[in-house]
Amino acid sequence: MYLNKISMAIIGLSSMGYAQADQGAGSETFWLWIALFALGIVGIAILFVTSYQTQKLKQFYKSMFEKQLEMERNQNLLLANMSENVHNIAKQTLEETQQLSKTSTNKDTVLGNTESRLLDVTHDLLDFLRLKSKQVEIVNEAFNINNVLNEVSGSICSQFLGSKAELIFDIHKNVPRHLIGDSLHLGQALKSILEYLMVQEELDEVKLEVSMFDTFEENVELQFQFSDKGRGIDPKTLENLFVPYYDVDTGKYVGLGLFVANALVDMMKGKLTVESREEKGSTFTLTLPFDIVNKSDQRRYRLPEKALIEKKVFIVDSNYNSALAVKRMFTYFRHEVTVLSKKEFMKTMPNLNSFDIVILDESLFDIRLIQYLNQIKMGKELKVIALNSLLHSNQNNVNDEVIDAQLFKPLNQERVFEMIVNMYNIKVPAVEEEQKDEAKQIQTYRRDFTETKGVTQHSFQDFSGKNILIVEDNLINQKVLLNLLHLSGINISVANNGQEAVDMVKKSQFPFDLVLMDINMPIMDGFTATQMIRLESQYDGMPIVAFTALVLDSEIQKMFNCGINAFLAKPLNIGKLYTAFSTYLDDTSKVAAKKKEVESQKAISYQGININEGITHANNSEALYREILKEFATAYGTSDEIFTKLIKEHRYEQVKMLCIDMRGLTGAIGAEDMHALINDILHKILYKKYELLANYNEKYKFEIQTLNRSIQKYINAA
Known part of the structure; x- marks a missing residue:
């Protein structure tokens, strides 16, 4: 249409020009008209091109916006039915536990694997919330890559014990022993990817190959390449691999670990890619930048002879x-x-x-x-x-x-x-040993602790007044332990790494009655920290209990050689933790677990939230539940302001996404009143009754503030 008009204008202009020329009109007037019409034509052409480009740009942005919305929808669908899904997993776990207790000959192992399903969902939910509320921080500190790999392999092999697949670590010679980076989140990313690969059926092997490349900058780049020989990933699944969802058929969350891993890798300035061919297998490639602690040390492991x-x-x-x-x-x-x-x-x-x-x-x-x-x-x-x-x-x-x-x-x-x-019985040069006072020597417990049954949060009041040092670099684990013990009356100190632990033990005004020592930590690991503490004989009588995921005989012996007295296998079991406390802290008190259990089962009532229901969803761990509540309050505690703003701006799709998030989360934490209100709002959105949404502004504000007060009251409760 535009072209036809331009053509007609050109013809008309030419006719006028020829007529004027024939009539002998002045040449100046003729050329003036020519210039004016030419300028008009150019303007029309520019307008046409600009309009066309604008339309294309609008279509492009619309397409990108729709893709972004689709990704957000898929991500939010993960939590769309969180309350029902977590409830189903808890119910199924309970049923399996009851059935296995009647039929299985290896109850402890099987029940532990069964119960860990819900625990894994709870930990993933915590990670999800922390990423949502932008609370995850990347910390670059010196660490031992071997400790990270030991922790990952111990955790994966415990989780998939009995698998027919072969797990292979192929580590190149040039990979440094000590690096500077975020060891905690590196281990989390490696574990999540391996978990994804190990769940495949008919799997022969999964290999993690670790290699190092020099860069043009001061740091180096480590490549972690995961490969399998499984069935591969179909193109549709591959396209949305890092978008988590709930699989109704299997009753499991799919891809949540990969979503968290991908987000962490991005925060660490790395890159995670995946290639796959059906029936040929898949390859995940994770690249991350690190600094080397000692660049002049080319040979990191030197045999002593x-x-x-x-x-x-x-x-x-x-x-x-x-x-x-x-x-x-x-x-x-x-x-x-x-x-x-x-x-x-x-x-x-x-x-x-x-x-x-x-x-x-x-x-x-x-x-x-x-x-x-x-x-x-x-x-x-x-x-x-x-x-x-x-x-x-x-x-x-x-x-x-x-x-x-x-x-x-x-x-x-x-x-x-x-x-x-x-x-070869070769003694590596070590620190000179002092004459030890036999009276100060304490019991070494060489087996995994047995689980004390019926232990609850209140049971740890048996150790009130004792002084404990928790050495742990994982903030979530710190909070879980602190929440578990906050009613106990135990005096608790926390160190973030081995070096802090050594300093706190030596500088403390009061002696510690027990040290809980994580093994895999940055700056100084648990082995070295224990050795440094044992150098001074005055600490010979202080029990040190290790936390570790790798419980090989060789690793256990290594713990005892450096001065550790006992170990607790990860993940944490509160019954075994209580046993460890009883072994080293219980001087005169008797185990009062059953009594405390009855006391803790009394109904707890807070306005707007069913605490007992929420604890059930958190694998019956009150400590984990408290941590989830804190993260929820941080991420969504002021969501009423967002809700009101979105409705005022008529952004109903975003209102829907917020409510989908809130429906799942409020169900998971037992916030029954808020959950009912959100369902009502989603019902109005479903039938596109957008004009009624403004009526919910005050209701939403009232319920979220009530929920916030109840959460704070519960967290602060002594």
Whole structure:
């Protein structure tokens, strides 16, 4: 249409010009008209082009806006039915627990795995809320990469105990031992990705390959590449992989861990990508920048004697890729390594006389092999290592004198280093020991603590007046412990890392009766902190109980060697925590758990919120529930202002998203009155009765403020 008008204008202009020329009109007038009409044509053309471009731009922004809204809808749908979903998981967990208590022979392990489902949902919800309210902070401090990998492997293998899949850590030689970065959130991201991969069916292996690249800046870049040989991810799922949702069919939350991991990686200035081919498997690639603590230290693990290097090593593993990863660990120490497949080894047993170290899959140790290895040992020094997996560590392990050491996969250089040193009975130079006062020595508890039944938050009042130091870098874990113990009357101090713990122990005006020591921490880990404390004999009588996810015999022995008295396996079990307290703090008091349990079951009533219902949704952990309430109040406590603003601006889609968030969260925390109001508002939105929404401004304000007061009252309750 625009073009037709322009063409007609040009024809008319030309006709006028020719007519004027023929009539002999003045040339100046003629050219003036030509200039005016030409200018008009150019203006029309510019207007046309601008209009066209504007339309395209509007369509582009509209498309982008719709995609953004769709992403927000998908994200908010995660919480759309949170109350019903969490309730269903809690109900299902209870039913499974009751059924398993009647039929299972291994009740503790199975029930622990069952109950952890709800606990995982609760922790993910806390992470979600903290990200929503922008409370997550990235802290860059020195840390040991091996401690992070140990923590992750211990947690994953405990969670997926008995899996047929092989978990492989393949760590390149140039990866530094000590780095500067956020170890806490790095571990969380690694764990979330591995959890996603490990839940697949018919999975043969999951491999984490860690490598380092130099950058043009002062720091380095670590690449964590996760790969599997599973079914792969279909294109539609892949497109929305980092958008979490609730799967009605399976009754589980899908992708919430990946959503949190992706957000944390972005905050750490890294990048997380994924590629997948159906029936071929998937590859997640996580890259993160770090600083190196000591750039001049090229060789991070030094064996104390030259006789320990350049050994001839022979490896046979049930998984060949795993064997290659183990080979990389040993070649780091300049060993000459030969790898043979399990199939080839079983077909024809090779001559092992020329080797110094033989590392064999534990399933290979039959009577014939044991006799053969004993014959070799009679004529030369041969070290025999049985290779097993943390995922199968509950199975019967081979225990024969021919075996010098047990090695559990997945591995890292530090554990291999320590195994070599211990296997050859070489003492690494340590701090000179003082003469210890035997009277001050305290009990060493070498097994996992048994669980005291019927323990509640009030049970810890049995230890009122005691002084405890909690050493923990995870803020959520700190808050959970503080909330758990805040009614106990225990005097609690908190250290964020090992160095702070050492300083607080030495500078404290009163002696600590117990130290709860996390192992994996930045700046100074729990092993080193304990060693530093034990240097002074005046602290010999102070019990130190470790928190750790990796409870291998070698790791437990390492704890005792550095002066730790006992350990608690992660995740925290309050019944075992009470047992630990009883072991080291209970001088005269008797266990009053049953009495406290009856007292705690009395109905608690706060306006607008059902506390008991909320605690049930938080895996019956009052400490976790309090933490969720705090995070909810921070993220949504002033949502009435947002609600009123959105309605005033007629932004009804955003009002809907806010209410979807609030419906799920209020159901999860037991805020029954607010939950009912939100359902009423969503009903009006569903039928597009937007004109009625303004009537809810005061109601929303009243309910959220009432809820805020009740939450604060409950949190402050003594």
